[in-house]
Amino acid sequence: MIDFVLLIVLLVAVWEVLHNFIGEHALSSPAETLSYLWTYVGQPAFWPNARASFLALGYAVAIAFVGGLAVGLPLGLYRGAGDVADPYLVALFAIPKITLYPVILLLFGLTLSAKVAFGAIHGFFPVALFAMSGVRSIPRTYLKSARAMGLSSFDTIRSVALPAALPEIVTGMRIGLASTILGTLIGEMFAGTEGLGFVLFKAIDRNNVPLIMALTLLLFVVSSSANALLLAIEHRLHRRVATDLGVTL
Amino acid sequence: MTLTAKRFAVLVLAVGSLEVLCRIGWIDRHTIVAPSEMAVRLWQLLASGSANDDILYTLGNAVAAIGLSIIIGFAAGAAIHALPRLRSILDPLLASYYAVPIFVFYPLLIVLFGINSIPLIIIGAMFGVVAMIVNTLTGLDRVPRALTKSARLLRLGRLQELYLVSLPAAGPHFVTGIKFSIIYSVIAVIAGEFILSARGIGFRVAFAYNSFDGRTMYALLLLLLATVSVVTLSLHAWEKSLHRRWGRE
């Protein structure tokens, strides 16, 4: 616990030093940023934008997670298909998605769908890749016994593959969530007429440094909290799986 | 059919379908351009050399960013590994680093350094460095105790032990770190060029999009896709072969 406090202190200290070094026109101080954020959150303009962002994010996360699992789980189960698909997934994961942005705009226009699509493609690949990897590392005996019991593919996935691969799937979701948040944000920046990303974009345009910092801080806190929560779940799951396999950590 | 043949078949199938759909008009010419046209346009660009300046610019930025990521990432990773207290303080930061919308600092960097390579390289390095740090830490963690113990028994000094045993033992993880550093650095550099730059592939793509020059835009995306895929997949394959040769994990 004390280490966490030390970390916060360290980060704020570094921030303050950079602020003094670089100057107010590029970086506002921690105190300034916090007070700006506090005021901003109270303003009437904030909540509609926040709501719009959350809506877009919600859709994007749903699509990324469901889509990622729908692709990743079967590919993990069917080794042959998985082997074939592996390099494609890795390559597509490596592409700077921002360059696909024009394509998405062409497909969807300046709409909510564009934002959602952009967010979703960011999150899809980590979820799919980790889900596939998670299923692949399931001990073969689990799947053999499922087949011996006559389970259909769907049932095997639902009651055997999914629970066994859960820790790694959650890792994929954690990374996918962070990516989706960033993706949706960038989507809002370019295709949005509302949302926090759009506000951020305007702030960058007008060089409203305190607002930029305030929004960044807000996004960081929200994102890392979600990350920390999923990480805690992940650790719990890893411990559980490990003891099930007879290994004590 | 061998694995490579299957993968090739999938590629042919995907590209072929896209080609057909474009040709028969199911996909609007203004939305997505037929793959054959993309290839032709790319060939034109490369042959005429008109894109060379941008290609070299992006390449230079990417290489510099990647180099910084790897060197700083490795050094920081090794240092953090040697200082457990520091590590436990920095741990949450490393885990949630990719939750920060790093690109918001890009405008700030431009204010500081101007519209040139420096902000791009810095943001590329910022994005890639943590991937290297995390993988360096994991690699050093996973050096089997038996190996370091045997080094001590052979009366190697601490530095010798690190250099001759720990580093080679952690090798595969360093390759993983390098792979992800490359991926993330390139994403950041291209994204930066896309958002605000006067040169580079990212800039060219944005320019082509804004000029409704679909063919050029897709040609460049194809170039990007091909290059990134080749580099990433080569590293991916090397990583796998190392794991196989060593028989561990």
Place this chain on the structure above:
Amino acid sequence: MTQRPATVPLASEKRGGTGTAEQHVKVEQVVKRFAPLAGGSEVHALGPVDLDLRRGEFFALVGPSGCGKSTLLDIIAGLTRPTAGEVTFEGRKVLGEPPEGLGMVLQEDASYPWLSVWDNVAFGLRRKSVSKQELVRRVDAALAFLDLNDFARAYPAQLSGGMRQRVCIGRTLVLRPRLILLDEPFGALDQQTRLLMGDELLRLWRETDATVLLITHSLDEAAVLADRVAVMSARPGRLIDIIETGWARDRTSEIVADPEFGRITAQLWSRLRSESLRAREQAERKR
């Protein structure tokens, strides 16, 4: 593995002669306590232990799990410092650093996966001041002795567990150690391989004239291989008995047929049984 290679100069130069019961290693009142883990109490793991190893003898140590055998070995090897007491090797105190002339083979596989078998064996020797020719000679000799010639260019990942252990033994061997410590080196291997490796070990011992200290949980193995076998109590480990086997130096695993072998193992088990029960109780109480 039946062909004997031509006699190779593996024995170290300093020979004490097997006739003299010269003190090679002296362990005096060694105690080891471990600092408490979060919320626990200090763990008295080992001792006090007194032990004298005669030069050139093959000494085995048996005891229940967790009794501190490995800890004792680590202390003798200089990898850990004792909380009390001291260890002397060839008249010099062993203090927190592995002394020169000592070799140790671990329980886990310590072969370096990024090096070939040849390079693995040569590894420790490269850092010593031997000429290139001498290095090549010694490595080749060790590989021949351990029957690994055909695999010199192979990598550990391509070898079986037993072969990898031989690579580790080879790496120790080329340094011509005068004292060889073995921490359950055959623990991970199947029974047949263990018996064969036992014969290998005896052959090694005879060729190198080294003093050997072997830790094993197999009573059979200890009874066959050793000149003397010590039984260690459950934690905190103390030596409760030392049995002399009286075997001839040129023994092989075939002495299992000797009725004396049965007597020795019976003796060992009678000492060990009560200690093993105590160790089990300790482990269960911890849970």
